[in-house]
Amino acid sequence: MNELTDQQLLRNYSGQRSEAAFAELVRRHVDLVYSAAVRMVYDAHLAEDVTQGAFLALAQNARQLVERPVLSGWLHRTAQNLASKAVRSEVRRRAREQEAAAMNELLSTEPDVAWEHIAPHLDAALGELSEPDRDAVLLRYFERKSAREMAQALGISDEAAQRRVSRAVERLRESFTKRGISAGAGVLAAVISANAVQAAPVGLTATISTAVALAGTLTATTVATHSTLTTMNWISAKSIAAIVASALVAGTGTYLVQQRETNRLRMENQNLSAAQRQLGDEREAALTTATNSTDENERLQKEKSELLRLRGEVGLLRRQLKELEDMREMNRELQAALEQVTSAAKQGTSDAEAERQRQVAIAKMNDAKLRVLGLLMYANDNQDQIPKEFNQVSEYWGSADDALTKDMLMNTNQFEIVVHGSLAGITNRASVIAIREKEAIQINGKWFKTYGYVDGHSEFLSEPQGGFEAWEKVRMIAPPTSP
Numbered sequence: 001m002n003e004l005t006d007q008q009l010l011r012n013y014s015g016q017r018s019e020a021a022f023a024e025l026v027r028r029h030v031d032l033v034y035s036a037a038v039r040m041v042y043d044a045h046l047a048e049d050v051t052q053g054a055f056l057a058l059a060q061n062a063r064q065l066v067e068r069p070v071l072s073g074w075l076h077r078t079a080q081n082l083a084s085k086a087v088r089s090e091v092r093r094r095a096r097e098q099e100a101a102a103m104n105e106l107l108s109t110e111p112d113v114a115w116e117h118i119a120p121h122l123d124a125a126l127g128e129l130s131e132p133d134r135d136a137v138l139l140r141y142f143e144r145k146s147a148r149e150m151a152q153a154l155g156i157s158d159e160a161a162q163r164r165v166s167r168a169v170e171r172l173r174e175s176f177t178k179r180g181i182s183a184g185a186g187v188l189a190a191v192i193s194a195n196a197v198q199a200a201p202v203g204l205t206a207t208i209s210t211a212v213a214l215a216g217t218l219t220a221t222t223v224a225t226h227s228t229l230t231t232m233n234w235i236s237a238k239s240i241a242a243i244v245a246s247a248l249v250a251g252t253g254t255y256l257v258q259q260r261e262t263n264r265l266r267m268e269n270q271n272l273s274a275a276q277r278q279l280g281d282e283r284e285a286a287l288t289t290a291t292n293s294t295d296e297n298e299r300l301q302k303e304k305s306e307l308l309r310l311r312g313e314v315g316l317l318r319r320q321l322k323e324l325e326d327m328r329e330m331n332r333e334l335q336a337a338l339e340q341v342t343s344a345a346k347q348g349t350s351d352a353e354a355e356r357q358r359q360v361a362i363a364k365m366n367d368a369k370l371r372v373l374g375l376l377m378y379a380n381d382n383q384d385q386i387p388k389e390f391n392q393v394s395e396y397w398g399s400a401d402d403a404l405t406k407d408m409l410m411n412t413n414q415f416e417i418v419v420h421g422s423l424a425g426i427t428n429r430a431s432v433i434a435i436r437e438k439e440a441i442q443i444n445g446k447w448f449k450t451y452g453y454v455d456g457h458s459e460f461l462s463e464p465q466g467g468f469e470a471w472e473k474v475r476m477i478a479p480p481t482s483p
Contacts, residue, residue: 006071014062022062023209025071026055030208032072032142033079034200039119040083043315048201049308050086052208054079059212069153070135072143077134080127086308115195117181122192125175133168140165141193317380320456324373324396357443364437364450365458370397371415372434372452376423384423386434390415414438418472419454420479429455433475440468 004012004021006028012021033054037047057078058065068074126134132154139150151161169185172192176183183191374393379386387393419426419434426432430453437450440463447463464471 007066007068010062010066010071013059014066019209019213022059022212023205025058026205026208029072029075030055030200030205031197032138033075034204035196035198036076036079036123037083038198040080040123041087042319043312044201045311046086046308046315048204048207050079050082051200051204052211053082055208056212057082069155070139072138073131073135076123076126076138080123083123087312115191118176118183118188118191119195121176121179121181122196125172125179128175129168129171132164133171136161136164137168137172137192141189142196144193317377320373320377324370324377328370328397360441360443361448361460365460368415368435368437368450368452368458369456372454372456372458375417375434376454376456379423386417386419386421386423388417388420390417415450415452418476420477423454426454426477429453430457431475432477433472436472 002024004024006025009018009021009025012018013025030051034047034051037050037054038044041047041050054075058071058075065071065074126137129137135154136150139145139153140147145153147158147162150165151158154161154164156164166185169189173183173185173188176188371390371393374390374396375386377396378393414437415435416438417435419432423429432454433451434454435452440447440449442448447468448460449463449468450458450460452458461471
């Protein structure tokens with residue numbers, strides 16, 4: 001199987017239902033699909049479901065894909081579509097872009113681009129490429145094909161293949177630049193090539209192959225049952241016609257011959273009636289089995305949907321707890337750094353003042369995010385109800401004896417909660433303000449305020465055109481009216 005191309009394997013599977021051919025296709029591409037799914041859904045278990053769905057779609061569309069020169073591009077697009085239905089990737093992307101844009105004026109970027117900055121945006125950027133450009137990038141940097149192998153797969157010359165890859169990488173670089181990530185084309189290609197494909201969990205290949213085999217068996221059984229019933233009906237009609245014809249012929253013979261023929265036909269008719277009843281019973285049994293299978297599939301699908309929902313909620317809570325702990329540790333470090341930078345700033349150094357301003361911005365954003373996470377965790381434990389005061393969520397910030405928790409409790413008057421009631425009715429959480437800084441601060445002649453949003457992200461925002469009040473008005477939910 002190793003020497004066959006993807007197209008030959010697809011022909012073997014679509015024409016002969018070769019499970020070995022499909023298993024080889026899964027082995028070749030499962031790492032690429034799983035890696036893309038992990039980047040898009042941020043959850044290993046959900047990524048396995050997306051990967052399995054992509055290969056099930058491949059099995060269902062195998063006949064239409066046998067002439068497709070590059071299969072990895074189709075698999076990536078399919079995985080992207082499946083992942084977009086499982087998570088609200090657009091909301092996350094918009095939140096990340098808003099946060100990057102808000103800090104663009106004050107926060108300096110890292111000199112070296114890191115994979116953790118590229119990974120959250122890589123698949124969206126690949127999705128914006130044209131199909132020929134995306135196929136070229138996947139062949140060169142994901143499947144690690146040589147220039148000659150890539151040219152052969154695309155059906156073009158070596159030079160044309162190199163130009164297509166260079167053009168695609170440049171468009172990827174432009175896409176990352178729009179998202180606030182600056183990197184040279186060479187560096188971007190090297191980072192993607194080194195990190196883009198990771199090994200899928202052990203056993204996932206076997207799980208996918210088994211699921212596809214079972215789906216194929218169910219389809220074959222349904223077709224065979226339909227063919228058998230059709231043949232039975234044809235045999236019955238043919239036998240009845242033969243009986244009528246024989247009776248007409250027998251009528252022209254002697255009484256003895258007629259009687260003997262009548263007895264034979266009567267016996268044959270009885271046998272046919274018994275066979276027809278048996279076939280009818282078998283048909284009813286087959287229909288009952290098919291109905292039970294359909295009901296069982298619907299029940300399993302509902303259970304799977306519920307499992308995915310619960311798994312997503314558990315994953316979200318785990319990420320919130322981890323992010324809460326990371327934010328607390330970062331705030332401790334920032335507090336220490338601020339003391340050092342403030343001491344240096346008193347000596348009149350401009351660099352120290354710039355760094356102090358940067359640290360202030362980061363500290364305020366982290367403080368706001370920590371407070372919002374406390375609100376969300378409180379709501380999760382209280383039927384989605386949002387607390388009215390910060391004192392109600394202090395237990396989620398840490399121990400009451402912790403210095404950071406004491407500091408946050410002493411400075412609760414810097415922020416105020418502006419979202420009320422229940423979280424259940426809020427759909428556009430990335431655009432709804434949960435808390436805001438009461439008073440703006442001035443840095444280098446500009447005014448800034450810090451905001452925390454219902455989805456958990458925060459912004460350190462310079463005064464927009466028209467002022468803070470007008471900007472806040474369209475991003476806040478009016479409090480519920482008293483009955």
